[in-house]
Amino acid sequence: MVNDIHLRLNASERSYFAILKREVALLATSANFSPKRLAEIDIVVAEMVSNLVKHANGGEILVKLIEEKGVQGIEIICIDNGPGISDVRNMMKDGVSSTNTLGNGLGAIQRLSNFFQIYTHKGWGTILLSRIFAKELPVSRVSNPIEIRSLVVPKPGETECGDNFSVKQTQEHIKLFLGDGLGHGKDAAIAVNTAIDAFNLCESDSPVENIRFIHNSVKKTRGLVGTIAIFSLKNKQWKICGVGNISTRMFSSAIDKTLTSYNGIVGLNIPKTMNDHLIEYIPGQLIMMCSDGIKSKWDVLKLPGIMRNDLSLLNAALFKDFTRNTDDSSIASCKISL
Incomplete structure (x- = not known):
């Protein structure tokens, strides 16, 4: 069932992360996602939370079920008040990190999402938007106006x-x-x-x-x-x-x-x-x-x-x-x- 209300999940401390991942998993399980897609949603959430810990000292996740063109999906929004990302294009590359880690986070989120967008501003913070659908959306030659x-x-x-x-x-x-x-x-x-x-x-x-x-x-x-x-x-x-x-x-x-x-x-x-x-x-x-x-x-x-x-x-x-x-x-x- 699609509900227009976002679930708001605190990601300001590590102690919340297990609860956060469980809440998102429960919501996603109520939709028609395959086990493979559920695992990919879990990876996206884990990468978002990891980025919050490493780069922004916490933040929050907003999530809700959506439906487009008759296909169920989930919208995940990650918000932080961190320092922002100075070079988004470079940080999207695998192996690039500002904290000496493997640097697979943003690239993995993008690959596993049907739609991904990022907005960041120096000194303002970063917002990540991911939409993941149970199956590929029907292709339309004309964009929706x-x-x-x-x-x-x-x-x-x-x-x-x-x-x-x-x-x-x-x-x-x-x-x-x-x-x-x-x-x-x-x-x-x-x-x-x-x-x-x-x-x-x-x-x-x-x-x-x-x-x-x-x-x-x-x-x-x-x-x-x-x-x-x-x-x-x-x-x-x-x-x-x-x-x-x-x-x-x-x-x-x-x-x-x-x-x-x-x-x-x-x-x-x-x-x-x-x-x-x-x-x-x-x-x-x-x-x-x-x-x-x-x-x-x-x-x-x-x-x-x-x-x-x-x-x-x-x-x-x-x-x-x-x-x-x-x-x-x-x-x-x-x-x-x-």
Whole structure:
């Protein structure tokens, strides 16, 4: 079963490593991986953890099951605040090491991954992104012009997450919903998951009408804040509406626009009058939404070249620098290049 929530695993001390590897193995075993592929996932995690020990004095691993083109997989993100890598291309070569070891780490991770990407900056740290699938993905001659990625992480110490993200894609529209149940823990999770169920049922292409539908569906919960963004593939236009403190920004070569949400709590009190915010499409446009588990003054543009990377890596960089660690955290990104 694919769950949009990342499992967050501490890798700051050696004593955590056995637990970390076991947790990843348990998650991977629940998917359709062969014994050979499970062993390769174990190697990738071991190499990531080894790099954290040798080069960064610890860090953390984020992991979740994914599915692409009908094939199950696992996404593993390794984050550290170490010194960064000065020459990535050279360090990817087998036998190259900065700590007098065999130097097989990054090269092994890349070889065993279906997709691998690294972002590093001197004095900032390093993020590794690996996606491993149960089998090879079907080959497509045309690249997918729509990229959607999310990072949803519970508050430290919590087993359930009050934030969540959902996508609905049809021939006419791409519909995105990021919700944050009030507080955190079980009751917040019930609120946001009830909202997602309602979002998936609502057939309207108006974010305002979606929010009203969700509002009426979650009145027996503690409530939530949320933003809905709907892109019309026919009209090449975004419609966006939010209630509460979900931070939403639109990036393109021409704009960096922050969108304002309405005051209120979905399920308790929302404005009687709301309007969809209309934004015309610009090729390569990127929309990012963050819950208040991410500091309000977040900014990814300060990181050199970050926008050229996979959106999961972009989300991880934002999480690394701006998570509060006092609440559930969620980031959703969508880039369309029609």
